[in-house]
Amino acid sequence: MCPDLIVDAHEDIAYNMLTFGRDYTRSAAETRQVEAASASQAIEHNGESVLGWPDYQRGRVAVIFSTLFATPLRRVTGAWDTQSYADDKQAQRLYRTQLDTYRKLTDQTPDHFQFIATRTDLETVLADWNDPARATHPVGLVPLMEGAEGVRSPAELEEWWQSGLRMIGPAWAGTRFCGGTHEPGPLTEDGRALLEAMADLGFTLDLSHMDELSARQSLDMYEGPIIASHANAAALLPGYDGNRLLPDDVIKGLIARDAIIGVVPFCRFLKNGWNVGDRRDDITLATVAAHVDYICQMAGDARHAGLGSDFDGGFGLSAIPASMDTIADLQNLGPILKAKGYHNEDVSAILGENWLRHLRTYLPA
Ligand SMILES: [Zn+2]
Secondary structure, eight states, X not given: XXXXXXXXXXXXXXXXXXXXXXXXXXXXXXXHHHHXXXXXXXXXXXXXXXXXXXXXXXXXXXXXXXXXXXXXXXXXXXXXXXXXXXXXXXXXXXXXXXXXXXXXXXXXXXXXXXXXXXXXXXXXXXXXXXXXXXXXXXXXXXXXXXXXXXXXXXXXXXXXXXXXXXXXXXXXXXXXXXXXXXXXXXXXXXXXXXXXXXXHHTOEEEOTXXXXXXXXXXXXXXOSOEEBSSOOBGGGSTTOOSSSSBOHHHHHHHHHTTOOEEEOOOGGGTSTTOOTTSOOTTOOHHHHXXXXXXXXXXXXXXXXXXXXXXXXXXOOGGGSOTTOSSGGGGGGHHHHHHHTTOOHHHHHIIIIIHHHHHHHHHSOO
């Protein structure tokens, strides 16, 4: 029997292609070599890559929610960050270019990557992965907008939908729509208008990065499907004092809305106070499994936990669990969960099937 398929609900692929020239048809190992030998600023600012198509093949990573992400100017840390914006007009242009980047990537290398905007697109990719006669498989990319400043007005959502965008997280830092990471605040009037228009079109709302207050308000008012693509449980990091991780009541709210939460295998989200450069021998895939288990215990089932690695998203090899080298090692989570008593179906659900259920339910035909 083939190992389970993995769905990873968060990777900044276009950002890395455009900022650092990363070529994700290469393996992570090859990217590390190329960047170490060149003047690339990627390793300094983003760590050593842990992603690449050959690694997706080894790890059976079949579908990725691939982000559109750009940085507001006030949060830029250097001239290397070319994907930054001063206003919504610039943001719109950058986000649009990133979506076009996925179209180009999938048009030019369809054996490596395929664009997913419909259920048919999804089933085409999955049929390939489930075909034992095929040695390699295209990875499906579902675009996900992270930080909605790329949407200038709710009226523009229709155009985004037509271009194949299906998922939007209104926050990264705070936006004109809501409070965000390090920038607390409620949903604004613009935010409420955005959410209403998103629900009308059928967009999935990603609560990751939303401040707790705006997340709670969104859980109350949003009428479309909800997820948290990449966020861990705050309660498992004693002493944690930020607004990036999920408090218990928000996790409960997500479960009540049949949402799925993508657990992030990033050391800083697994151990309070951990910083890049710190030792990490005590942070392993077992720690990641504990976060998965926390959500499953709270839900009373395994239908609401998934993976949202955020790999290559501002951190690299030195900031992922000690037991990992590339994304392919996420497969090792399976035996750890089974040793905890999880059934095979539950492990499949956590590694990928939960996200696939969401996509099958909410992507247009
Ligand atoms: Zn993020």
